Amino acid sequence: MAEALHFGGIKTTRSSVIKNPLQLHPPPSQQLCFSSFVALSIFLSRKLRASYNSRVSKISCEAKKIGKLERDETANVSSSSYGNSLSCVMKFGGSSVASAERMREVADLILCFPNEKPVIVLSAMGKTTNMLLLAGEKAVSCGVTNVLWIEELRFIKDLHIRTVNELEVDQSTIGKHLEDLEQLLKGIAMIKELTPRTRDYLVSFGECMSTRIFAAYLNKKGIKARQYDAFEIGFITTDDFTNAEILDATYPAVAKRLYDDWTSDPAIPVVTGFLGKGFSTCAVTTLGRGGSDLTATAIGKALGLQEIQVWKDVDGVLTCDPNIHSHAQPIPYLSFDEAAELAYCGAQVLHPQSMKPARDGNIPVRVKNSYNRNASGTLITKSRDISKAVLTSIVLKRNVTTLDIISTRMLGSFGFLSKVFSIFADLGISVDVVATSEVSISLTLDPSRIWSRELIQQELDHLVEELEKVAVVTLLQRRSIISLIGNVQKSSLILEKAFHVFRNLGVNVQMISQGASKVNISLVVDDNEAEHCLRSLHKAFFESGLPELHVQHENQNGSPPGL
Ligand SMILES: Nc1ncnc2c1ncn2[C@@H]1O[C@H](COP(=O)(O)OP(=O)(O)O)[C@@H](O)[C@H]1O
Ligand SMILES: N[C@@H](CC(=O)OP(=O)(O)O)C(=O)O
The missing domain is CATH 3.40.1160.10 (Acetylglutamate kinase-like)
Incomplete structure (x- = not known):
């Protein structure tokens, strides 16, 4: 018989209750x-x-x-009777x-x-x-x-x-x-x-x-x-x-x-x-x-x-996808906003919606490595001191479709924007990154929402048909979104460094957008250039000198500094 163990004060005696899963x-x-x-x-x-x-x-x-x-x-019950x-x-x-x-x-x-x-x-x-x-x-x-x-x-x-x-x-x-x-x-x-x-x-x-x-x-x-x-x-x-x-x-x-x-x-x-x-x-x-x-x-x-x-199976949330660049480094601290943005931008490590309940309940989330339990991992909390941080992570979303929509000027600028977005709403198609001027909109479509190839084509054809009633539409496929997650208060510094990298690589950025979340700048490039760009950006931001995000140390209570 198995040895009886104490687990958190519970002495074990019984086997588990197994119910019919199909019921x-x-x-x-x-x-x-x-x-x-x-x-x-x-x-x-x-x-x-x-x-x-x-x-x-x-x-x-x-x-x-x-x-x-x-x-x-x-x-009520939990505060009185569930002490243990x-x-x-x-x-x-x-x-x-x-x-x-x-x-x-x-x-x-x-x-x-x-x-x-x-x-x-x-x-x-x-x-x-x-x-x-x-x-x-x-x-x-x-x-x-x-x-x-x-x-x-x-x-x-x-x-x-x-x-x-x-x-x-x-x-x-x-x-x-x-x-x-x-x-x-x-x-x-x-x-x-x-x-x-x-x-x-x-x-x-x-x-x-x-x-x-x-x-x-x-x-x-x-x-x-x-x-x-x-x-x-x-x-x-x-x-x-x-x-x-x-x-x-x-x-x-x-x-x-x-x-x-x-x-x-x-x-x-x-x-x-x-x-x-x-x-x-x-x-x-x-x-x-x-x-x-x-x-x-x-x-x-x-x-x-x-x-x-x-x-x-990784040492926490990393500075980029380790499958693309092996020099990815663990990020010690993240705020819920940063982690959510990172996940929405396509970092596979966390489910996009997963930060919401934690943020609502203000419960810290720790991302740890079950293969390397001594690694400290990433602690995600409501806020952290980002004053010294510049960039936290770089995320890549591949195989994205972009649309350039230019008004035929049949509608005023108000009418144009609202008409375009109502077409997306009516067709139930999610938009990801958006950049607008008064008479034109460039946007990317969220690839995760559309899982069937056949459906993509059908949906896209229908979408373009509807948009062409009010605009000239150019559809561009096989694009990638590179998201720079970090302290957007330092956006000039981030963009200066990033564009220096793009210029050296001879890559043209096709769209740029800074989200209202204030932790993300998105850049659209061709799919076939994206991984190379990510590696070069990572080198520029994280591998040349001591990255800012490592300056922080955990307090004794396990909270990040500044909390
Ligand atoms: N920025 C990132 N940080 C950490 N892991 C990442 C990142 N981007 C992509 N990944 C990938 O996410 C994987 C972990 O997520 P997932 O496969 O959902 O783990 P699990 O199945 O253990 O929940 C890692 O093995 C890694 O390859
Ligand atoms: N098994 C599901 C759910 C899940 O969360 O998996 P994982 O934790 O291995 O990413 C999936 O593969 O999507």
């Missing part, structure tokens, strides 16, 4: 919260005939009212839990903090999400009888069965999921269609399996743990499959569920990242690629925890 309707104990929310949502969605956006914001508003009551209750309660969130990404060996190391890492009582959030093992998506694509055209031969399915099965065996946990931990996954792929093969809704359900198997295996392993080691599917504990989202947004009702619901369970029977919660439940469909949704970061910060906010730790 999307909550058990009776949760029905009150969910059903009242769903009833409210259905009522509202029937009533409201306005645009989708205003509908969601009104529903969120109502949800907030419900949430407020429950949150207040939770707040959950303290932080620790999120481990796919790279951190890619194998049995990695899961062992993560468990050891958690044990290194015996006084912490963390909520654990996990992503799918390694590249499982990509594999599931590929398996789904192949199932559409391979025929039902060939599903078992899909290479990615075999890889996923092999990885998970091997992990279960190596960690010596019960095969039944994931047996049902593997069977259901196979059935689902056969279903896709039969109907020859993979809708966004099915796609989300399909990828959910990754997180559902990794969390079950890990919770079972913790229990086997004597650390009492309990597995949770986010879509069963109150993660309520919009029904935007593949890119859903968390609704406000999530926070009180999740807080209540986790605290109630913790009080009645303390066990380390192990929660699926990335997943939610659509408010009107009640189907599994996903929060966009890399969405486990957002799950972690949402839990941190819901429970009002002291810290949110995001464990990756």
Whole structure:
């Protein structure tokens, strides 16, 4: 029998409670919260005939009212009875839990903090999400009888069965999921269609399996743990499959569920990242690629925890993408605004929405390396002293489409700008970087919003057709946005240095824009020049002399200077 261990004062005795992951309707104990929310949502969605956006914001508003009551209750109880309660969130990404060996190391890492009582959030093992998506694509055209031969399915099965065996946990931990996954792929093969809704359900198997295996392993080691599917504990989202947004009702619901369970029977919660439940469909949704970061910060906010730790395979947020330039350096401190901007600009290291709950709850986020736990990582807080900083990070977003839109002067300048942006709004196309004059607009389209090649072309054709009613339009593809994240108060210095680099390289910058966030200057160049530009900019800003951002030292309480 496994040795019993003390974990943050909890003596372990029982194995984890494993629920049916496919049961999307909550058990009776949760029905009150969910059903009242769903009833409210259905009522509202029937009533409201306005645009989708205003509908969601009104529903969120109502949800907030419900949430407020429950949150207040939770707040009262938490200050009086939860003295010895959950303290932080620790999120481990796919790279951190890619194998049995990695899961062992993560468990050891958690044990290194015996006084912490963390909520654990996990992503799918390694590249499982990509594999599931590929398996789904192949199932559409391979025929039902060939599903078992899909290479990615075999890889996923092999990885998970091997992990279960190596960690010596019960095969039944994931047996049902593997069977259901196979059935689902056969279903896709039969109907020859993979809708966004099915796609989300399909990828959910990754997180559902990794969390079950890990919770079972913790229990086997004597650390009492309990597995949770986010879509069963109150993660309520919009029904935007593949890119859903968390609704406000999530926070009180999740807080209540986790605290109630913790009080009645303390066990380390192990929660699926990335997943939610659509408010009107009640189907599994996903929060966009890399969405486990957002799950972690949402839990941190819901429970009002002291810290949110995001464990990756790099030494923190770096000065640029290490895959493009190997001299990327860790950034010791960032503000929520800088981190959010960096993520929006395309730095893969953090989910673009993930800073919002942390900022709302004012909860520090620490980005750490699970492969190098002694590295200090990056501490992200509300504010930091940037007076000495110039540039913090350089981010590249590739394969961007730009549009030059020049007015035919049929409309006045007011009419022109509003007409152009209403066309984008009507077609639901996101704009990224914008530069305007009175009669012309240059802008880039957000590539992350459009995932299907076919759709890109169709959408673009339609967009250009509409714009040509009021303007002359030039569409330019294969461009890159280089975002300079830093202290825009020093924009002249940043631009002087950057343009010196561009001039030396003989590169023409095609568009330039300084965002209202005051932490970002964006420059558009050709795709084929972008990586070279990034490396040269990095050398100029970070590799010639002591970079400003390293001047700061952490206070004894772990806060950055100036806080
Ligand atoms: N500015 C950056 N700082 C750190 N990592 C970055 C940056 N830009 C891109 N990356 C990439 O992001 C990866 C970490 O993000 P992600 O793959 O989502 O991690 P995980 O799966 O562990 O959550 C790193 O391995 C690195 O290759
Ligand atoms: N598994 C999901 C969610 C996620 O957050 O993953 P990661 O933490 O490995 O980036 C994805 O691959 O998108």
